[in-house]
Amino acid sequence: MRKHTITALWEEIPDDADDLAVVGGGFRVYLCLCGKQLGDRTAAELHAMETDQCTTCLGSGTEQVVPDYAQPCTSCAGSGRRRAQLQWQLAYAEAETVITVDVVRALIALLPGPFRLSQVADAVRDALGLPVGRLPVGPRVRDVLRSLEAAGELVLVSAPDELLRGTTVVLYRDPYWEHARD
Numbered sequence: 001m002r003k004h005t006i007t008a009l010w011e012e013i014p015d016d017a018d019d020l021a022v023v024g025g026g027f028r029v030y031l032c033l034c035g036k037q038l039g040d041r042t043a044a045e046l047h048a049m050e051t052d053q054c055t056t057c058l059g060s061g062t063e064q065v066v067p068d069y070a071q072p073c074t075s076c077a078g079s080g081r082r083r084a085q086l087q088w089q090l091a092y093a094e095a096e097t098v099i100t101v102d103v104v105r106a107l108i109a110l111l112p113g114p115f116r117l118s119q120v121a122d123a124v125r126d127a128l129g130l131p132v133g134r135l136p137v138g139p140r141v142r143d144v145l146r147s148l149e150a151a152g153e154l155v156l157v158s159a160p161d162e163l164l165r166g167t168t169v170v171l172y173r174d175p176y177w178e179h180a181r182d
Helices: 020-024 041-050 082-098 101-109 117-128 137-150
Strands: 006-010 027-032 062-066 069-072 154-156 162-165 169-171 176-179
Touching: 006 041, 027 041, 062 162, 082 137, 101 117, 101 137, 117 137, 137 154, 137 176
Parallel strands: none
Antiparallel strands: 006 027, 062 069, 154 176, 162 169
């Protein structure tokens, strides 16, 4: 049995790069342990899919967010396998139907001051009676809160936990939001 894990070799990305698309386009070449050389991200994802590897981490179990910063893959729970990735995507799709914007909006209306992502996720889980681990509640709630922030209903009030590439790529572990003032 051949081993298939695809690694990416990074090109140098300028420090003034302020567009995440530059990071995605910053690869030089993708190489698979089976010996296949892949020219771009699309070819690497296709090869990963054909060999039953996660198309996000390309079978490594680790996501390279930017050069010199990696984290366990959130799409396959660090397994590197396509099946785990598909299960997560199905669970997230189910979470989208259960955890609606209106549900989150109603729960955060009850919170007077700044609130954390984890507080809202716990409140959603309790309100809907969801057991821990059943659905990806945290990621879905995060996406809803970010959409409410983009719509001007919320304001992000916490500082980033880490600056990965200056102020252009930052990491928040458990951010705080508050209601926007009228």
